[in-house]
Amino acid sequence: MAKKKIGRREFIKSAGTVGLGLGAAGLLGSSVKVRKATAAQTRSNPKTPIKLAAISFLTGAAASPFGIPGNNTYKMLADVINREGGILGRKIDLLSYDEAGGVDAQVKLCRKLVLDEKVDVILGYISSADCKAVLPLSDELGGLIMAYDCGTHVLMEGDKSPYKVPKYTLGFRTKAHLGIDNIGLAFMVKKYLPDIKTIAGINPDYAWGRDSWLIFETAMKKLMPHVKVVGTWWPPLFTTDFTAHISALMGAKPDIVHSALWGGDSVTFTKQAMGMGFFEKSKMAFSRGEPYPQEVGKDYPEEQLICCAGTHYFLYPPHDKWPLNKWFVEAYHKRYGKYPTYPCYHAYQAMYTYKHAVERAAALVGGWPTIEEIAEAAVGLSIQTPSGHLMIREDHNGIEDVLLGFSKKVPEFPFPILDPRRLEVFPAHMVNAPVGVRTVDWIQGWKV
């Protein structure tokens, strides 16, 4: 009799313990399924507009060739997406902001947008200096930030290889970094200009310029170790007078000059160099040269080595093979009277990474996702873009192939295009360091 009593009590006790344990495990464990089940029941499906902040240079040297095309693309795509019903039925309320004013101003603006305005996402930043300052704010303030254009490779890299990824939970860069441009240039120089003996560099004196030259020099030392660097010049960003630099470059007599000058600096440099006879004796290797033949016009010199910051070019992929590029180029040209350039393609990538990440996260959670869920869904996302494909890796960087070519005048266009006979595309695995490996370490580990 006593045994039976104990047996029942024991049974109830152990059943209770097991039950409590299961309940606790269910509550405490990564009960995503449980959370999802309850979430699905209580998840909201708001219909209010999505507050999307787009930040680009709208004034200053970088505006006309760069920030304004980027912002124009955001406007065009917001209209397209809204016409198609928005993202999960929510229209995009596009708020454009100016990236001018320096790093301090951008940090202040970011705080205001995340904390006061409570925007859903920030798609922004062209300047590497701004990105480096703002991206840490994504986790600090709890705001989703997708850097759409800045290029410095150190943004997401650690101090040594291997480094932990991702660096920021809520911070992304929806494009590949400057590694692809400068490694691609080195490959092109080796293939098409194997006889050169000397190189020089003229790069803006901040993270972007210094890092671009570092990667190019490291790759060149590996691929063509006999080539000598005859000089490097570092004009401040937004310099307006390159005349002394141009003369100094001409005096150093390099076979080719590397440059990561961008925006107005690139246009001003090219125009001044044209006027000073620079291109009679030297040629340039522009790591981000793709927009400038259109900006400078028909007098832009031929035979300049130009990289497209990815495979972003209005003529590539060819329109017969890749209808999305055809659509994008025609829609942009119709609305703005110019062909889209790489800031435009980058804006597309940022906008559609956000859209697809939201849609993917929403399918998993059954309603409008939180920013953490959107960030989780963005990793591993592979989307079609007008330039081909973009993949967002676990280090929160985009991974892309890279397109390079030489400028050539043709009768069909009022500015030089990239010579179709010497267009090269290097695949992503040749120009992007593997996850967790620093780009410099990766290059130095190559066997050539």
Place this chain on the structure above:
Amino acid sequence: MWPIYILNGLYFAALIFLISLGLNIILGVMGILNLAHGSLYAIGAFMSAWMIVALGKGAPMFLIYPSLLSGVVLAAFFGLFMEYFLIRPMYKRALEYQLLITFGALLLLEDVIKMIWGGEAYYASRPFDVLGKIHILGNPYPAYFLLVMIMALIAGLLIWIFMYKTRIGVMLRAISLDREMATALGLNIHKMGTFAFVLGSALAGLAGALVVPTTPALLGFGMEPLILAFIVVVIGGLGSLKGALAGSLIVGQTRSIGIVLFPEIELALLFLIAAVILVAKPEGLFGR
């Protein structure tokens, strides 16, 4: 290439000379350090650029070059406006008030430029393109740069003749040498001051107008010339025309040759020279 480096230095010196000459005239006659001087340079540049762009690609050359003068006129006008409304009430106040007022004018003028001409860059390179290149000892060199040097030389000569050979010029120099005595002798300080301010502003506007065919007119691009003009004043001496010439030549050549020989420290080099002069001869090379 050394002849080219020297010529670059002279081209740069020519522009800085015009800006610092204007600054020195205002400083010498009125004792006012005009922090908004760079903004007047920018106004000259924007106005000239806008005019050239507005005239269009097909406009004849006899219209294009004189249109650069529109920048000079507008800068002079803004100078007049500034002097009457901002500087004149501050004459008797301490130096700090004048610095604050002119700094405020600098910020104000930046926004005025943005309001009138927008935020984008203005390229107006036709006056530069049409003159083409000449060859100097086998090296190509833009003819437009030589034109700028000639214009700066002419302006410098005219100012020198004006200052030393005309009655008004003598009066201006008298005021700058001894203000009280000049007043006692019955010179109209206020009218002379206004004249000097307008003249100085016009020179800044001329520098802006001359630079715009080679470099784009951009928001904020008056800052660097302002700083360089201050360095010239430190090196050459406050209020001295000879000092403005000597200082500009030193600054121009240092920049040009510094970029060739010491590219990493191009900006630091100039400040270093200014620091040396401040320590060795604080009143500047030709200062009083």
